[in-house]
Amino acid sequence: MSGHSKWANIQHRKGRQDAKRGKIFTKMAKDIIIAAKGGGDPDMNARLRLAIAKAKAVNMPNDKIDTAIKKGTGELAGGDISEVIYEGYGPGGVAVLVEATTDNKNRTVAEVRHSLSKAGGSMGEAGCVAWMFDRKGMMTFSAEKYTEDQLLEIGLEGGVDDVKAEDDVIEVYCAPEDFSEAQKAFExxxxxSLSAELTYVAQNMIEVDVPTAKKLMNLMDALDENDDVQNVNVNADFPDELMAEMED
Structure with a gap:
């Protein structure tokens, strides 16, 4: 089970996504800036096309999108942003892979280290947990509208290599190089789709109990509150009891 998607579902049920909406535009702008470094034309830059689509999905104003693109291409100042990945361990020894975009690596690494330490985890060396994850294209679809068989049949032509049902959504996975083609097949x-992104997917999941899962959730929330953090990936299988508790 995908720890990332399970946590996203828990967030949604607790209304956390609305609470953090003020930070979303900042994160989206950085994502667009990084993507635009590969070219400012979304028709010729699949990564930029995806970043713009994600920004529009959260109602980011067009002028902010345009400004971010120009920063990425160098037409405007403010495009000095780098992609970084931090690795470490969270509660219960769970592997944590943090994707970030920052204009100050010293600040960001200190903040990520602080969040991990506060949660009882620790920052690790480069490569310590990355080998436990695969880079994948992931799309989610409503389980009420579609079946796994339907999505697999359509997606196979676009390079989809795995389909999984997770709660009320169906996750579809493909290799990063097939992501654009897979999206086009569904379009x-x-x-x-409900969402589409390039992310890291754990090869194997670690079962955690409810107390550990709650500590891990708090850590992921703290990291996600950081404007520099784009994604938090873990190899934890959150227990179903936690989902039931969130619904109460």
Whole structure:
């Protein structure tokens, strides 16, 4: 089970996504800036096209999107942003892989280290947990609208290599190089995704108990509150009891 998606579902049920909306535009702008470094034309830059689509999905104003693109291409100042990955361990020895975009690596690494330490975890050396994850293209679809078989049949032509049902969504995975083609296959079929992103997926999951899962959730929340952090990936299988508790 994907720890990332399970946590996202818990966030949604607790209303956390609305609470952090003020930070979303900052994160989206950085994502667009990084993507635009590969070219400012979304028709020729698949990564930029995806970043723009994600920004529009959260109602980011067009002028902010345009400004971010120009910063990325160098037309405007403010594009000095780098991508970094931090690795470490969280409660219960869970592997934590943090994707960030920052204009100050010293600040960001200190903040990520502080969040890990405060949660009882620790920062690790480069490569200590990255080998436990695979880079994947991931799309999610409503389980009420589509079936796994339907999505697999459509997605196979676009390079989809795995389909999994997770709670009320169906996750579809593919290799990063097939991501654009897979998206196009679903778009051409008139199948609308709930989300689409390039992310890290754990090869194997660690079962954690409810107390550990709660500590891990708090850590992931703290990291996600950081404007520099784009994604938090873990190899934890959150217990179903936690989902039931969130619904109460």
């Amino acid at each position: 051409d079929a008139g199948v609308e």
